[in-house]
Amino acid sequence: MTSATQQAIDAVWRIESARLVAGLARVVSDVGLAEHLAQDPLVAALSQWPESGVPDNPGAWLMAVARRRGVDTIRRAVTLKSKVELLGRELSDHEAPMDEIEFDAHVEDDVLRLMFTACHPVLSVEARVALTLKMVAGLSTEEIARAFLVQTPTMAARITRAKKALTAAAVPFEVPVGDELADRLGSEPVAKTEPGGTKEST
Numbered sequence: 001m002t003s004a005t006q007q008a009i010d011a012v013w014r015i016e017s018a019r020l021v022a023g024l025a026r027v028v029s030d031v032g033l034a035e036h037l038a039q040d041p042l043v044a045a046l047s048q049w050p051e052s053g054v055p056d057n058p059g060a061w062l063m064a065v066a067r068r069r070g071v072d073t074i075r076r077a078v079t080l081k082s083k084v085e086l087l088g089r090e091l092s093d094h095e096a097p098m099d100e101i102e103f104d105a106h107v108e109d110d111v112l113r114l115m116f117t118a119c120h121p122v123l124s125v126e127a128r129v130a131l132t133l134k135m136v137a138g139l140s141t142e143e144i145a146r147a148f149l150v151q152t153p154t155m156a157a158r159i160t161r162a163k164k165a166l167t168a169a170a171v172p173f174e175v176p177v178g179d180e181l182a183d184r185l186g187s188e189p190v191a192k193t194e195p196g197g198t199k200e201s202t
Contacts, residue, residue, distance in 0.1 A: 005050050012058040013042055017138040019059070020066045022110035025173050027070040031117055032163030035135055037073060041065035111136065113173050116184070118162075122169045127162040134159055 020041060024034035041062040055061040118131040130148065133139045139147075145155035176184050 005054065008054045008058075009042075009045050009049060012045070012054070012062070014138045016059045016062050018111050018114060018136045020062055021135050022114040023063060024066055024070045025114055025117070026110050027067075028073055029173055030167055031114065031135065031173065032167055033073070034070075035163070037069045038066060040069045109175075113175050116175050117166065117171055117173055119184075120166060120169075120171045121184070122165055122171060123162050127158060127165070130155060130159050131162045 017038060020038040021031065021034050024037050025031045028034055028037065044065050045058075045062065049055075115132060115136050118135055119128045123131065126148070130144050133144050133147070134141065141156050141159065142152050144159075145152040148155060175181070
């Protein structure tokens, strides 16, 4: 791979990663899983672009690959669930066909949802900042670690715990509304007990 192609891929990824994660999170309803799935388009780009060249619309190319990965993941999950519940049972009528799942044109709305999810009060302030820098700003774990003056493995573990906490708390992928939105926008940090008995501001 030429350095020019690598630089192009790095630049596109930095610009498009938040949109990819946000679009996938809307489909799979799990930001941790969405970030994992978003790596697939990157791997595909690293494999194909050196030979085929960078597409005219690289963001759309990555989104198309991301969409296929998201839909495939839902298909597998639905299939597994149906087999566990009742072998051979057809999917219930209220479940939408997979082909109807789309990344619509309102991508920026998804990015806003991603930001509010990453900044959910269930997380500590440091975890919120780290997760936002990772998933919304597209910074690498190494870059975030340097900003926090900690080792990269420490920051990687912090980000992983944050994503698991969001999943465990079943935090919805949405922009809060009404009083909840007002509380989120005007909330003050409060003391939060972390595992091990220590406290930090959140």
